[in-house]
Amino acid sequence: MAVALLALAGCGHKAPEANAAAPVIAFPVKAADGAMAGRFPGDVHARYEMPLSFRVSGQLVSRRVDPGERVKQGELLAQLDPADANKQMSAAKAALDAAEHRLVFATQQRDRDDAQFKQNLISQLQWQQTQDNYASALGGRDQARQQYALAQDQLRYTSLMADHDGVITSRQAEVGQVLAAGQQVFGFAWSGEREIDVDVPESRVGSITLGQAAIVTLPALPGHRYAAHVREIAPAADVSSHTYLVKVQVERADAALQLGMTADVTLQTDQSALAMVSIPATALFHQGERPAVWVVRPTDSTLELRPVIVARYGERDVLLSAGLNAGECIVMQGVHAVSVGEKVSPIAPPHPEDAPQ
Incomplete structure (x- = not known):
C-alpha cells in the first residue's frame, strides 16, 4: 500500500519539457505599396510666377487691379505720374528739331563748298572744315534722335502693363507711394x-x-x-x-x-517597388555589417537570421526591398535577446499601437 501511495504521488508532478518555446513578440509583415512610399x-x-515692377522711379498715381483679378496681355495695371517724363520727352524733341536744322544747314554748306573746291575757289583747309561741320551735325542729329527715343521709352515705362495673361497674386504698393525703379508693385502668376x-x-x-x-x-x-x-x-x-x-x-x-x-x-515607381515590405525599426538587426531580421520558421517555430536590403529608413519603420516576403512572421522586439535556431512562441505586442500598420 505504501508503494502504491508513492506511485500516485509521483504522477502528480510533470517532468520539465526539454525544449520549452520562449515567448517572443512577433507578427506577420505586410506588403508596402511602393507608390505610397x-x-x-x-x-x-x-x-511662371514673378514680381511686377516699374522700370523707372516715380509716384504711383493710379492702380487698376487688385489681388485675385485675372488680366489679359497688354492690360494697364498701374500708372506713375508722367509729368516729369513728358517734360523730358518735350526737351528731347526740341533738341532733335534743332539738331535736324543744323544738319540741313551743314548739308547745304557742304554741297556749296564741294562745288567751289572742285573749281579751286576755296582752300583745302576751308573745305575740310566744312566736312568736319557736316560730320558733327550728322552725329548730333543721330544722338538727339536716340535721346528722343529714350525719352519716349521713359514715358512708356510710367505705365505698368501685363506682359502675359494671368492673375494678380499680391499687392505691395499703394496710390501716392513714391517707388524706386524695380520696386515690386504686384505679384503675378501666368495662366496656363x-x-x-x-x-x-x-x-x-x-x-x-x-x-x-x-x-x-x-x-x-x-x-x-x-x-x-x-x-x-x-x-x-x-x-x-x-x-x-x-x-x-x-x-x-x-x-x-x-x-x-x-x-x-x-x-x-517600377513594379519591383510593389514587392517591398515595411517593418518596425525595432525589428531590424545586423549580421556583421549587413542588416538582417529574425524570421520565425513556420515548420518548427525556430528562429532564422536572414539578411535583408533596406530601401528607406523612416522615423518608426524601415522599408525593405529584398530578403523578406509579405506574410512571414518576424521578431518585432527584443531582437538582441534571441539566437539562431531557438524555438519560440510568437505572441502579439502588448499594446495594439505597437502592431505594424
Whole structure:
C-alpha cells in the first residue's frame, strides 16, 4: 500500500519539457505599396510666377487691379505720374528739331563748298572744315534722335502693363507711394501651366529622378486625378528646413486647379517597388555589417537570421526591398535577446499601437 501511495504521488508532478518555446513578440509583415512610399504633400503654383515692377522711379498715381483679378496681355495695371517724363520727352524733341536744322544747314554748306573746291575757289583747309561741320551735325542729329527715343521709352515705362495673361497674386504698393525703379508693385502668376511644389526630406530625395511620373490628387477636388512628372529638383537643401524643393509639373491642368490648393503627389515607381515590405525599426538587426531580421520558421517555430536590403529608413519603420516576403512572421522586439535556431512562441505586442500598420 505504501508503494502504491508513492506511485500516485509521483504522477502528480510533470517532468520539465526539454525544449520549452520562449515567448517572443512577433507578427506577420505586410506588403508596402511602393507608390505610397513616394507620397508627399505639396501646394499648387503657376509654372511662371514673378514680381511686377516699374522700370523707372516715380509716384504711383493710379492702380487698376487688385489681388485675385485675372488680366489679359497688354492690360494697364498701374500708372506713375508722367509729368516729369513728358517734360523730358518735350526737351528731347526740341533738341532733335534743332539738331535736324543744323544738319540741313551743314548739308547745304557742304554741297556749296564741294562745288567751289572742285573749281579751286576755296582752300583745302576751308573745305575740310566744312566736312568736319557736316560730320558733327550728322552725329548730333543721330544722338538727339536716340535721346528722343529714350525719352519716349521713359514715358512708356510710367505705365505698368501685363506682359502675359494671368492673375494678380499680391499687392505691395499703394496710390501716392513714391517707388524706386524695380520696386515690386504686384505679384503675378501666368495662366496656363501649373505645378506642385513639394518639400522632400534629404533621406528620400535620392530616390527621385527628373521626368519621374506622378499622380496628383487634391482634397478640395475629390475624384480629380492629374497626371504629372518631376520637372525640377533643387540642387541644394533649404538652410532652415533641410528639405529639397521638388517641382512636379501637371500635364493637363484645368480651371479647377486653383493656385494655393493643397495637393498630394504620389510618385510612380517600377513594379519591383510593389514587392517591398515595411517593418518596425525595432525589428531590424545586423549580421556583421549587413542588416538582417529574425524570421520565425513556420515548420518548427525556430528562429532564422536572414539578411535583408533596406530601401528607406523612416522615423518608426524601415522599408525593405529584398530578403523578406509579405506574410512571414518576424521578431518585432527584443531582437538582441534571441539566437539562431531557438524555438519560440510568437505572441502579439502588448499594446495594439505597437502592431505594424
